Amino acid sequence: MSKMPEELIREKSERLSRVMELKEPDRVPLSFASCFGEFMARYSGITVDDFLFNYDKTRESAVKFASDFLHDMLVLAPGAEGFIFSVAFSNHPDIAPLVRFLTGPMHDILNDKYTRWPGRELLHNIPFQFIGGEFMSLSEYDDLIEDPVEFIIKTVLPRTCGTLEAPGSQQAMAALVRLGMESLKFGSFLGALGADLARVGYPSLPITFAYCPLDFIGDFLRKPTGALIDVRRVPDKVKSACEALIKPILNVALALKPAGANLAFIPLHLNEYLAPKLYNEFYWPYLKRVIVELYNNGIKSFVFFEGYHDAHLETILELPRGWGIAYFEKTDIRKAKKVLEGHSCVMGGLPIPLMVSGTPEKIEEYVRNLLKDVMSGGGFILAPGVAEIPGETPIENMRAIIKAVEKHGRY
Amino acid sequence: MGSSPLDELVDAFVNLEEDKVLNLVERLLKEGGDPVDVLEACRSATKIIGERFERGEYFLSELVYAGEIFNRVMEAVLPKVTKEIKPIGTIVLGTVQGDIHDIGKNIFKAFSQAAGFEVIDLGVDVPPERFVEAVIEYKPNIVGMSGLLTLAIESMKKTVEVLKSAGLRDKIKIIIGGGRVDENAKQYVEADEWADQATIGVRKCRELISVMA
Numbered sequence: 001m002s003k004m005p006e007e008l009i010r011e012k013s014e015r016l017s018r019v020m021e022l023k024e025p026d027r028v029p030l031s032f033a034s035c036f037g038e039f040m041a042r043y044s045g046i047t048v049d050d051f052l053f054n055y056d057k058t059r060e061s062a063v064k065f066a067s068d069f070l071h072d073m074l075v076l077a078p079g080a081e082g083f084i085f086s087v088a089f090s091n092h093p094d095i096a097p098l099v100r101f102l103t104g105p106m107h108d109i110l111n112d113k114y115t116r117w118p119g120r121e122l123l124h125n126i127p128f129q130f131i132g133g134e135f136m137s138l139s140e141y142d143d144l145i146e147d148p149v150e151f152i153i154k155t156v157l158p159r160t161c162g163t164l165e166a167p168g169s170q171q172a173m174a175a176l177v178r179l180g181m182e183s184l185k186f187g188s189f190l191g192a193l194g195a196d197l198a199r200v201g202y203p204s205l206p207i208t209f210a211y212c213p214l215d216f217i218g219d220f221l222r223k224p225t226g227a228l229i230d231v232r233r234v235p236d237k238v239k240s241a242c243e244a245l246i247k248p249i250l251n252v253a254l255a256l257k258p259a260g261a262n263l264a265f266i267p268l269h270l271n272e273y274l275a276p277k278l279y280n281e282f283y284w285p286y287l288k289r290v291i292v293e294l295y296n297n298g299i300k301s302f303v304f305f306e307g308y309h310d311a312h313l314e315t316i317l318e319l320p321r322g323w324g325i326a327y328f329e330k331t332d333i334r335k336a337k338k339v340l341e342g343h344s345c346v347m348g349g350l351p352i353p354l355m356v357s358g359t360p361e362k363i364e365e366y367v368r369n370l371l372k373d374v375m376s377g378g379g380f381i382l383a384p385g386v387a388e389i390p391g392e393t394p395i396e397n398m399r400a401i402i403k404a405v406e407k408h409g410r411y
Numbered sequence: 412m413g414s415s416p417l418d419e420l421v422d423a424f425v426n427l428e429e430d431k432v433l434n435l436v437e438r439l440l441k442e443g444g445d446p447v448d449v450l451e452a453c454r455s456a457t458k459i460i461g462e463r464f465e466r467g468e469y470f471l472s473e474l475v476y477a478g479e480i481f482n483r484v485m486e487a488v489l490p491k492v493t494k495e496i497k498p499i500g501t502i503v504l505g506t507v508q509g510d511i512h513d514i515g516k517n518i519f520k521a522f523s524q525a526a527g528f529e530v531i532d533l534g535v536d537v538p539p540e541r542f543v544e545a546v547i548e549y550k551p552n553i554v555g556m557s558g559l560l561t562l563a564i565e566s567m568k569k570t571v572e573v574l575k576s577a578g579l580r581d582k583i584k585i586i587i588g589g590g591r592v593d594e595n596a597k598q599y600v601e602a603d604e605w606a607d608q609a610t611i612g613v614r615k616c617r618e619l620i621s622v623m624a
Contacts, residue, residue: 273471274472353591
């Protein structure tokens with residue numbers, strides 16, 4: 001007896017809202033996410049190039065995946081980190097959300113130096129890579145602090161995007177028009193994908209996006225290592241820059257509020273690099289303000305704590321109870337659940353090596369043991385340690401995960 | 412107190428006081444100090460920093476900064492070196508084909524140079540053939556292959572195979588490094604060692620050359 005899509009959507013939405021409210025749902029929700037699409041492409045028999053450059057094929061591939069691997073929450077964005085473009089248009093709420101992800105076609109239009117793509121700078125059929133780079137000198141912190149949006153538009157984008165290198169030129173104007181056209185296409189793709197997924201019983205996530213100011217500096221302006229050195233050499237300027245970035249970041253996140261967005265995804269990067277002293281001085285205060293400000297605006301946060309966040313776990317307790325979802329990569333998930341019990345919704349728990357090279361039996365045993373330790377009290381979402389299903393994950397391992405949650409995740 | 416300027420240098424370096432380190436180095440060299448002693452002091456300092464990292468007292472933020480300080484010390488010291496400094500070994504290093512991540516590689520490079528290795532850095536996205544050429548040209552003791560992406564593991568394996576068919580595998584030790592390598596990856600790639608942290612990699616390289624000697 002299979003359930004109607006409407007019923008499935010109701011069930012899953014209820015499951016997710018209960019864990020967000022830190023209550024026990026009927027079963028532990030299972031979430032999958034993907035940006036690279038390697039697994040989905042392989043499973044549905046298309047190339048990674050197609051997954052990333054042909055929206056129709058992306059949709060088909062995602063729907064096949066969602067229909068065959070039943071889970072509760074699918075976060076899919078076939079694009080690279082492009083938050084700087086959102087900040088560049090942060091005073092234009094109609095544009096900012098649409099350029100949040102730098103998709104393959106947008107890369108072709110902008111010729112940006114942040115990313116490399118299959119069939120372009122990379123071989124065919126492998127995922128894109130975000131490489132970032134140093135696009136702002138140490139002496140330009142003052143310009144960034146004075147007006148981050150102007151500085152990004154006038155100085156940074158011409159350096160980072162080949163077709164924007166001569167502002168006001170025919171080439172640059174044409175690139176911006178093309179970016180506009182493409183971002184509309186991407187927007188309607190996301191809408192259509194949402195409708196496709198609803199037909200197979202998946203609720204759409206009312207998601208928006210924010211960023212941690214120091215990560216913004218590391219990812220888009222100074223390289224991660226540059227940002228780490230800057231906090232030593234020009235600490236006050238780094239702090240002022242982080243301060244100045246809060247407003248445009250919030251503007252991006254709030255752009256989708258009128259459309260009903262109530263969950264802001266924030267991927268962290270430098271968190272695991274930083275010693276607690278630096279974390280608490282240069283990183284956390286500004287991230288915390290972003291999260292709290294959004295919370296006060298009715299938007300919860302969905303934070304991906306990359307790598308090991310063990311050293312900073314307790315700081316999360318400074319946030320208001322029920323602030324959102326703490327998604328962990330390599331952090332000890334049992335400890336995280338214990339520390340954040342009754343305060344934050346905890347997500348993660350499936351190690352990537354286990355998914356790739358474990359057996360279905362090992363996976364079941366692992367999930368059983370893990371859920372025994374972390375599911376009580378609710379507030380837990382099971383998910384792979386990174387927001388990606390590795391391309392080489394065996395299909396039977398994916399099935400084993402789903403079966404194990406069904407078997408051992410009931411309350 | 413009676414601590415020598417070299418001890419002071421080690422302390423300042425371990426505490427990551429960049430300006431103090433550079434001032435001390437400048438003073439030492441100006442006063443006719445042996446550049447080799449300065450390098451030796453930096454070697455001690457980075458060894459202590461590596462130990463602090465492995466004990467969880469230092470984080471990557473400290474390693475990155477230490478690497479930067481070391482590079483600046485080298486800029487000051489190398490022009491003053493008149494006699495040849497014999498390295499404790501030579502490492503040919505690169506991020507393997509298909510992968511362009513270099514943060515880990517660069518930290519490893521600075522710390523292994525500080526440990527006394529000569530490092531030939533081939534950069535990122537290095538094809539297997541380039542590793543072969545470099546092994547022929549520089550006759551290293553160790554080949555270090557770095558990579559962050561899962562596809563890097565395949566590239567590492569391919570590189571080892573190409574080194575094998577060029578008849579060079581027995582002449583070198585191979586270490587793989589990166590956030591996602593582990594014992595399984597080492598066996599799969601047929602490397603001699605692996606490290607998921609730069610400082611551990613340097614320690615293993617020291618062990619590898621002591622075995623070879």
